[in-house]
Amino acid sequence: MENKKYLDDNWQNEEKLDMIPTRNGYGEGMVAAGEMNENVVALCADLTESTRTLMFKEKFPDRFIECGVSEANMVGVASGLASTGKIPFVASYAMFCPGMTWVQIRTTLCYNQQKVIIGGAHAGLSVGPDGATHQALEDIAIMRALPNMTVIVPADYHETRRAVIASLEVNSPVYLRFARENSPVFSKIDAPFEVGKSIVLRDGTDVTLIACGPMVYEALLASEILARRDISCEVINAHTIKPFDESTLLASAAKTNYVVSIEEHQIIGGLGSTVAETLGENYPVPMRRIGMNDKYGESGTADELLERYGLTAERIAQTVLSSITEERG
Amino acid sequence: MPEKNLLELEKKANQIRVDIIRSLVEAGSGHSAGPLDMADVFTAIYFGDVMKYDPKNPDWEERDRFILSNGHICPLLYATLAHAGFFPREELLSLRKLDSRLQGHPHRVALPGLETSSGPLGMGLSQAAGMAYSFLMDKKKNWVFAALSDGEHQEGNTWEAILFAGKYKLYNLTVLIDRNNIQIDGYTENVMPLESMVEKYESFNWHVQEIDGHNIESIIDAINESKAISTKPSVIICNTIPGKGVEYMERDYEWHGKPPGTKGNVGEVVEALYELRTLGGQIASEHE
């Protein structure tokens, strides 16, 4: 059974879906947040257009603060703004913020309990030709390790907008991760979104595919490929990595007894680790982590890299197939 | 410097610009403005007889070091290294492609001639300072050059390194700044003002020179002056015109991060190449 409340009616037909980058949802979400709450302000560090902070700047020029290329400073300033009642959104590429600002986030936001929403753009492999120096593949790990931090990796453009608006209700720092490239808009515009509540997109009995970000769509397509081989996949969109929705995962694992995690991130410290920790402590079943296997990325087109590192639907399906064959014979 | 040698260097700088444009157009993405505007400075460093290196032996212990801090202008470093003989020029066309040694931002272990990996701004000067410190500790003669952008002077890390080099009087360090006045969101003085760079560096105990970054003779003179100073680190603020050499790009921050044209649609790029090859009509076009 498919989740009709969530999935676009055309989700199986990629050609019929809009292709929009998740970062656009960040820009639009910020504008909506700005309209809902006049304390919302936005900061950026010389990447106003590509993080889509520009949308907010154009709408609310007096509530936009340009920081120049100074991410650590931007986070500290945001903490100060938050302490006096503002609701700051800060954005850069994920590699630079949170990449270069971890201890500022830890001390001045999380430890201080100042609510700031951090937008990490161009995360994952999809920045492509810029190469390894710009491909944030460790950001979920470093944010997830922080007490008081919420970590959200939305799956498509609509979900990013919903996540931004939902973040307003969280009374502590939030890290939102998004990607540069166009990706299919496969969720309904009014699909549900609740921070900390994973969404089962498709029921299945043989294996659980749990994914975050644009990998959710690849997981769905992989489940189609596997269905043709008589393998029934349950597909979970784990948009909130922290606080993690343990019960949705455990209920699924109890049905399938095999879990595969899929993320555009190192398999160390991200969604895969979260899943492994949850299963290990509560309901140990065999599992497999798909993601970057303790390596840096490299230059290439986004498609070439996803193919090379096994993150396309086809490659995911192959990996799932070979690992369950290995496991179950 | 004899007139003839100078003209040779100017031609070299423009050949390098031609190669930058070729590689960027072929790549279909990448940065144009910075690489083009620092071509004269890089030419002076690599071909002006001021830096010791051996392309046949890139790990030569006695080599001077060149650190590129603003990694995004690597198309220029790659073209310069190819001209200097570190690897074949044809390889420039592999820029930013899968399996290329010419990564979108420099990857030290991938390509001979690179002393560091860079991309995140503001980190190069600390490494250059560490190298300079080490050479002074060991009483070695190696010189350290570092290229920085103006935009990365908004990073705290850059100023931490400026303090450090000033404190330890790292006189074997010459920093060349691409003062092109642009960054991604606009002109530096609008985004986050940097002036007066001269007074700032002076107050951090550096030897400061400010020059025309397109006058190869003054670049070489300034480097030689920096080497004659034995009490403090040196900075040369190179005033440059972003996109230098390609008229439709010059001074426009929109060209910070775009290639000069799209692959297969190179009309205006061909025009730009002609202008560059002929030094704006001063010399006969060379076919290459």
Ligand SMILES: Cc1ncc(C[n+]2csc(CCOP(=O)(O)OP(=O)(O)O)c2C)c(N)n1
């Ligand atoms: C730490 C960090 N923050 C942000 C960026 C994104 N970025 C790349 S180039 C650039 C512009 C900086 O201005 P400058 O270095 O002067 O660039 P140019 O003159 O070449 O346009 C920025 C913000 C980065 N590479 N590193």
Ligand SMILES: [Mg+2]
């Ligand atoms: Mg600049």
